[in-house]
Amino acid sequence: MQRWREKDIWDYVEQEEIPYNNLYKMNILQTYPKKLDILMKNNESRLIELEIYVNELLNEQIQKVKRFQAIFLESIGFKIFTPRTGCMMCPFPVKHGYMQWMRLNHEKVYNAIKREIGWDKVILMIQPIKQQSIEVLIGSKMIDSNKKFLIHEGGVS
Incomplete structure:
Protein backbone atom coordinates (compact mmCIF):
# COMPACT_ATOMS: atom_id res chain seq x y z
CA MET A 1 0.00 0.00 0.00
CA THR A 82 -12.04 18.23 -6.42
CA PRO A 83 -13.76 19.40 -3.24
CA ARG A 84 -12.09 18.89 0.07
CA THR A 85 -13.62 17.70 3.29
CA GLY A 86 -12.48 20.61 5.46
CA CYS A 87 -14.45 23.62 6.71
CA MET A 88 -17.18 24.47 4.23
CA MET A 89 -16.91 28.21 4.77
CA CYS A 90 -13.14 28.63 4.48
CA PRO A 91 -12.43 31.16 1.71
CA PHE A 92 -8.87 30.11 0.91
CA PRO A 93 -9.50 27.59 -1.90
CA VAL A 94 -11.62 30.14 -3.80
CA LYS A 95 -9.14 30.54 -6.66
CA HIS A 96 -9.28 26.83 -7.35
CA GLY A 97 -13.00 26.64 -8.13
CA TYR A 98 -14.48 26.27 -4.66
CA MET A 99 -17.10 29.02 -5.03
CA GLN A 100 -18.23 27.55 -8.35
CA TRP A 101 -18.47 24.14 -6.69
CA MET A 102 -20.42 25.57 -3.74
CA ARG A 103 -22.85 27.35 -6.08
CA LEU A 104 -23.52 24.12 -8.02
CA ASN A 105 -23.77 21.73 -5.07
CA HIS A 106 -24.90 23.72 -2.04
CA GLU A 107 -26.81 26.72 -3.36
CA LYS A 108 -28.47 27.65 -0.04
CA VAL A 109 -25.17 27.56 1.84
CA TYR A 110 -23.48 29.45 -1.00
CA ASN A 111 -26.12 32.20 -0.89
CA ALA A 112 -25.87 32.45 2.89
CA ILE A 113 -22.09 32.72 2.73
CA LYS A 114 -22.25 35.30 -0.02
CA ARG A 115 -25.07 37.49 1.24
CA GLU A 116 -25.25 37.02 5.00
CA ILE A 117 -21.59 36.57 5.86
CA GLY A 118 -20.29 38.79 3.07
CA TRP A 119 -17.84 36.24 1.72
CA ASP A 120 -17.81 37.88 -1.71
CA LYS A 121 -16.35 41.07 -0.20
CA VAL A 122 -13.79 39.07 1.78
CA ILE A 123 -12.63 37.42 -1.44
CA LEU A 124 -11.89 40.85 -2.89
CA MET A 125 -9.70 41.66 0.09
CA ILE A 126 -7.74 38.41 0.39
CA GLN A 127 -7.39 37.18 -3.19
CA PRO A 128 -5.52 39.12 -5.88
CA ILE A 129 -7.75 37.80 -8.68
CA LYS A 130 -9.01 39.69 -11.73
CA GLN A 131 -12.53 41.11 -11.51
CA GLN A 132 -13.86 38.83 -14.27
CA SER A 133 -12.58 35.73 -12.48
CA ILE A 134 -14.23 36.81 -9.26
CA GLU A 135 -17.52 37.44 -11.08
CA VAL A 136 -17.46 33.91 -12.45
CA LEU A 137 -16.63 32.46 -9.03
CA ILE A 138 -19.37 34.30 -7.13
CA GLY A 139 -21.92 34.25 -9.95
CA SER A 140 -22.63 37.99 -9.72
CA LYS A 141 -21.63 41.10 -11.67
CA MET A 142 -19.37 43.56 -9.90
CA ILE A 143 -19.89 47.28 -10.43
CA ASP A 144 -17.19 49.88 -9.75
CA SER A 145 -18.85 52.66 -7.76
CA ASN A 146 -16.64 55.33 -6.18
CA LYS A 147 -13.62 53.01 -6.41
CA LYS A 148 -15.41 50.33 -4.37
CA PHE A 149 -16.82 47.19 -5.93
CA LEU A 150 -20.48 46.52 -5.32
CA ILE A 151 -22.11 43.17 -6.01
CA HIS A 152 -25.00 43.33 -8.47
CA GLU A 153 -27.43 40.54 -7.57
CA GLY A 154 -28.62 40.16 -11.16
CA GLY A 155 -25.77 37.77 -11.89
CA VAL A 156 -23.16 37.66 -14.58
CA SER A 157 -24.44 37.98 -18.11
Missing part, protein backbone atom coordinates in the same frame (compact mmCIF):
# COMPACT_ATOMS: atom_id res chain seq x y z
CA GLN A 2 2.97 2.30 0.44
CA ARG A 3 3.32 2.80 -3.31
CA TRP A 4 -0.36 3.10 -4.13
CA ARG A 5 -1.35 6.00 -6.34
CA GLU A 6 -4.68 7.77 -5.95
CA LYS A 7 -6.05 5.69 -8.84
CA ASP A 8 -5.08 2.47 -7.03
CA ILE A 9 -6.90 3.61 -3.91
CA TRP A 10 -10.10 4.46 -5.79
CA ASP A 11 -9.94 1.18 -7.73
CA TYR A 12 -9.74 -0.63 -4.39
CA VAL A 13 -12.60 1.44 -2.92
CA GLU A 14 -14.78 0.54 -5.89
CA GLN A 15 -13.74 -3.12 -5.92
CA GLU A 16 -14.44 -3.59 -2.21
CA GLU A 17 -17.53 -1.33 -2.27
CA ILE A 18 -16.14 0.76 0.57
CA PRO A 19 -18.48 3.65 1.51
CA TYR A 20 -17.02 7.14 1.26
CA ASN A 21 -17.99 10.78 1.75
CA ASN A 22 -20.41 12.03 -0.92
CA LEU A 23 -18.14 15.03 -1.57
CA TYR A 24 -16.01 12.73 -3.67
CA LYS A 25 -18.96 12.26 -6.02
CA MET A 26 -19.06 15.99 -6.74
CA ASN A 27 -15.93 16.77 -8.76
CA ILE A 28 -16.47 19.58 -11.25
CA LEU A 29 -15.23 19.55 -14.83
CA GLN A 30 -13.75 23.05 -15.02
CA THR A 31 -12.15 22.93 -18.45
CA TYR A 32 -12.70 20.58 -21.35
CA PRO A 33 -9.56 19.82 -23.41
CA LYS A 34 -9.12 20.79 -27.04
CA LYS A 35 -9.71 18.13 -29.72
CA LEU A 36 -12.40 16.58 -27.56
CA ASP A 37 -13.79 14.48 -30.40
CA ILE A 38 -10.44 12.73 -30.90
CA LEU A 39 -10.05 12.14 -27.14
CA MET A 40 -13.55 10.65 -26.94
CA LYS A 41 -12.92 8.35 -29.91
CA ASN A 42 -9.57 7.15 -28.53
CA ASN A 43 -10.96 6.55 -25.02
CA GLU A 44 -14.56 5.54 -25.69
CA SER A 45 -14.37 2.04 -24.22
CA ARG A 46 -12.73 3.27 -21.00
CA LEU A 47 -15.28 6.08 -20.66
CA ILE A 48 -18.13 3.59 -21.04
CA GLU A 49 -16.46 1.30 -18.52
CA LEU A 50 -16.33 4.24 -16.07
CA GLU A 51 -20.04 4.93 -16.71
CA ILE A 52 -19.36 8.31 -18.33
CA TYR A 53 -21.83 9.18 -21.07
CA VAL A 54 -19.66 9.82 -24.12
CA ASN A 55 -22.22 11.90 -26.05
CA GLU A 56 -22.91 14.15 -23.07
CA LEU A 57 -19.18 14.56 -22.49
CA LEU A 58 -18.60 15.30 -26.18
CA ASN A 59 -21.31 18.00 -26.05
CA GLU A 60 -19.79 19.42 -22.84
CA GLN A 61 -22.99 18.72 -20.89
CA ILE A 62 -21.41 16.95 -17.92
CA GLN A 63 -20.53 19.15 -14.94
CA LYS A 64 -20.02 16.69 -12.08
CA VAL A 65 -18.19 13.36 -11.95
CA LYS A 66 -17.18 10.91 -9.24
CA ARG A 67 -13.57 10.90 -8.06
CA PHE A 68 -12.55 7.69 -9.85
CA GLN A 69 -13.98 9.16 -13.08
CA ALA A 70 -12.19 12.46 -12.47
CA ILE A 71 -8.83 10.71 -12.11
CA PHE A 72 -9.16 9.25 -15.59
CA LEU A 73 -10.48 12.48 -17.12
CA GLU A 74 -7.55 14.40 -15.62
CA SER A 75 -5.17 11.88 -17.17
CA ILE A 76 -6.50 12.70 -20.66
CA GLY A 77 -6.43 16.48 -20.28
CA PHE A 78 -9.53 17.67 -18.41
CA LYS A 79 -9.14 20.25 -15.66
CA ILE A 80 -11.04 19.02 -12.60
CA PHE A 81 -11.92 20.70 -9.31
Whole structure:
Protein backbone atom coordinates (compact mmCIF):
# COMPACT_ATOMS: atom_id res chain seq x y z
CA MET A 1 0.00 0.00 0.00
CA GLN A 2 2.97 2.30 0.44
CA ARG A 3 3.32 2.80 -3.31
CA TRP A 4 -0.36 3.10 -4.13
CA ARG A 5 -1.35 6.00 -6.34
CA GLU A 6 -4.68 7.77 -5.95
CA LYS A 7 -6.05 5.69 -8.84
CA ASP A 8 -5.08 2.47 -7.03
CA ILE A 9 -6.90 3.61 -3.91
CA TRP A 10 -10.10 4.46 -5.79
CA ASP A 11 -9.94 1.18 -7.73
CA TYR A 12 -9.74 -0.63 -4.39
CA VAL A 13 -12.60 1.44 -2.92
CA GLU A 14 -14.78 0.54 -5.89
CA GLN A 15 -13.74 -3.12 -5.92
CA GLU A 16 -14.44 -3.59 -2.21
CA GLU A 17 -17.53 -1.33 -2.27
CA ILE A 18 -16.14 0.76 0.57
CA PRO A 19 -18.48 3.65 1.51
CA TYR A 20 -17.02 7.14 1.26
CA ASN A 21 -17.99 10.78 1.75
CA ASN A 22 -20.41 12.03 -0.92
CA LEU A 23 -18.14 15.03 -1.57
CA TYR A 24 -16.01 12.73 -3.67
CA LYS A 25 -18.96 12.26 -6.02
CA MET A 26 -19.06 15.99 -6.74
CA ASN A 27 -15.93 16.77 -8.76
CA ILE A 28 -16.47 19.58 -11.25
CA LEU A 29 -15.23 19.55 -14.83
CA GLN A 30 -13.75 23.05 -15.02
CA THR A 31 -12.15 22.93 -18.45
CA TYR A 32 -12.70 20.58 -21.35
CA PRO A 33 -9.56 19.82 -23.41
CA LYS A 34 -9.12 20.79 -27.04
CA LYS A 35 -9.71 18.13 -29.72
CA LEU A 36 -12.40 16.58 -27.56
CA ASP A 37 -13.79 14.48 -30.40
CA ILE A 38 -10.44 12.73 -30.90
CA LEU A 39 -10.05 12.14 -27.14
CA MET A 40 -13.55 10.65 -26.94
CA LYS A 41 -12.92 8.35 -29.91
CA ASN A 42 -9.57 7.15 -28.53
CA ASN A 43 -10.96 6.55 -25.02
CA GLU A 44 -14.56 5.54 -25.69
CA SER A 45 -14.37 2.04 -24.22
CA ARG A 46 -12.73 3.27 -21.00
CA LEU A 47 -15.28 6.08 -20.66
CA ILE A 48 -18.13 3.59 -21.04
CA GLU A 49 -16.46 1.30 -18.52
CA LEU A 50 -16.33 4.24 -16.07
CA GLU A 51 -20.04 4.93 -16.71
CA ILE A 52 -19.36 8.31 -18.33
CA TYR A 53 -21.83 9.18 -21.07
CA VAL A 54 -19.66 9.82 -24.12
CA ASN A 55 -22.22 11.90 -26.05
CA GLU A 56 -22.91 14.15 -23.07
CA LEU A 57 -19.18 14.56 -22.49
CA LEU A 58 -18.60 15.30 -26.18
CA ASN A 59 -21.31 18.00 -26.05
CA GLU A 60 -19.79 19.42 -22.84
CA GLN A 61 -22.99 18.72 -20.89
CA ILE A 62 -21.41 16.95 -17.92
CA GLN A 63 -20.53 19.15 -14.94
CA LYS A 64 -20.02 16.69 -12.08
CA VAL A 65 -18.19 13.36 -11.95
CA LYS A 66 -17.18 10.91 -9.24
CA ARG A 67 -13.57 10.90 -8.06
CA PHE A 68 -12.55 7.69 -9.85
CA GLN A 69 -13.98 9.16 -13.08
CA ALA A 70 -12.19 12.46 -12.47
CA ILE A 71 -8.83 10.71 -12.11
CA PHE A 72 -9.16 9.25 -15.59
CA LEU A 73 -10.48 12.48 -17.12
CA GLU A 74 -7.55 14.40 -15.62
CA SER A 75 -5.17 11.88 -17.17
CA ILE A 76 -6.50 12.70 -20.66
CA GLY A 77 -6.43 16.48 -20.28
CA PHE A 78 -9.53 17.67 -18.41
CA LYS A 79 -9.14 20.25 -15.66
CA ILE A 80 -11.04 19.02 -12.60
CA PHE A 81 -11.92 20.70 -9.31
CA THR A 82 -12.04 18.23 -6.42
CA PRO A 83 -13.76 19.40 -3.24
CA ARG A 84 -12.09 18.89 0.07
CA THR A 85 -13.62 17.70 3.29
CA GLY A 86 -12.48 20.61 5.46
CA CYS A 87 -14.45 23.62 6.71
CA MET A 88 -17.18 24.47 4.23
CA MET A 89 -16.91 28.21 4.77
CA CYS A 90 -13.14 28.63 4.48
CA PRO A 91 -12.43 31.16 1.71
CA PHE A 92 -8.87 30.11 0.91
CA PRO A 93 -9.50 27.59 -1.90
CA VAL A 94 -11.62 30.14 -3.80
CA LYS A 95 -9.14 30.54 -6.66
CA HIS A 96 -9.28 26.83 -7.35
CA GLY A 97 -13.00 26.64 -8.13
CA TYR A 98 -14.48 26.27 -4.66
CA MET A 99 -17.10 29.02 -5.03
CA GLN A 100 -18.23 27.55 -8.35
CA TRP A 101 -18.47 24.14 -6.69
CA MET A 102 -20.42 25.57 -3.74
CA ARG A 103 -22.85 27.35 -6.08
CA LEU A 104 -23.52 24.12 -8.02
CA ASN A 105 -23.77 21.73 -5.07
CA HIS A 106 -24.90 23.72 -2.04
CA GLU A 107 -26.81 26.72 -3.36
CA LYS A 108 -28.47 27.65 -0.04
CA VAL A 109 -25.17 27.56 1.84
CA TYR A 110 -23.48 29.45 -1.00
CA ASN A 111 -26.12 32.20 -0.89
CA ALA A 112 -25.87 32.45 2.89
CA ILE A 113 -22.09 32.72 2.73
CA LYS A 114 -22.25 35.30 -0.02
CA ARG A 115 -25.07 37.49 1.24
CA GLU A 116 -25.25 37.02 5.00
CA ILE A 117 -21.59 36.57 5.86
CA GLY A 118 -20.29 38.79 3.07
CA TRP A 119 -17.84 36.24 1.72
CA ASP A 120 -17.81 37.88 -1.71
CA LYS A 121 -16.35 41.07 -0.20
CA VAL A 122 -13.79 39.07 1.78
CA ILE A 123 -12.63 37.42 -1.44
CA LEU A 124 -11.89 40.85 -2.89
CA MET A 125 -9.70 41.66 0.09
CA ILE A 126 -7.74 38.41 0.39
CA GLN A 127 -7.39 37.18 -3.19
CA PRO A 128 -5.52 39.12 -5.88
CA ILE A 129 -7.75 37.80 -8.68
CA LYS A 130 -9.01 39.69 -11.73
CA GLN A 131 -12.53 41.11 -11.51
CA GLN A 132 -13.86 38.83 -14.27
CA SER A 133 -12.58 35.73 -12.48
CA ILE A 134 -14.23 36.81 -9.26
CA GLU A 135 -17.52 37.44 -11.08
CA VAL A 136 -17.46 33.91 -12.45
CA LEU A 137 -16.63 32.46 -9.03
CA ILE A 138 -19.37 34.30 -7.13
CA GLY A 139 -21.92 34.25 -9.95
CA SER A 140 -22.63 37.99 -9.72
CA LYS A 141 -21.63 41.10 -11.67
CA MET A 142 -19.37 43.56 -9.90
CA ILE A 143 -19.89 47.28 -10.43
CA ASP A 144 -17.19 49.88 -9.75
CA SER A 145 -18.85 52.66 -7.76
CA ASN A 146 -16.64 55.33 -6.18
CA LYS A 147 -13.62 53.01 -6.41
CA LYS A 148 -15.41 50.33 -4.37
CA PHE A 149 -16.82 47.19 -5.93
CA LEU A 150 -20.48 46.52 -5.32
CA ILE A 151 -22.11 43.17 -6.01
CA HIS A 152 -25.00 43.33 -8.47
CA GLU A 153 -27.43 40.54 -7.57
CA GLY A 154 -28.62 40.16 -11.16
CA GLY A 155 -25.77 37.77 -11.89
CA VAL A 156 -23.16 37.66 -14.58
CA SER A 157 -24.44 37.98 -18.11
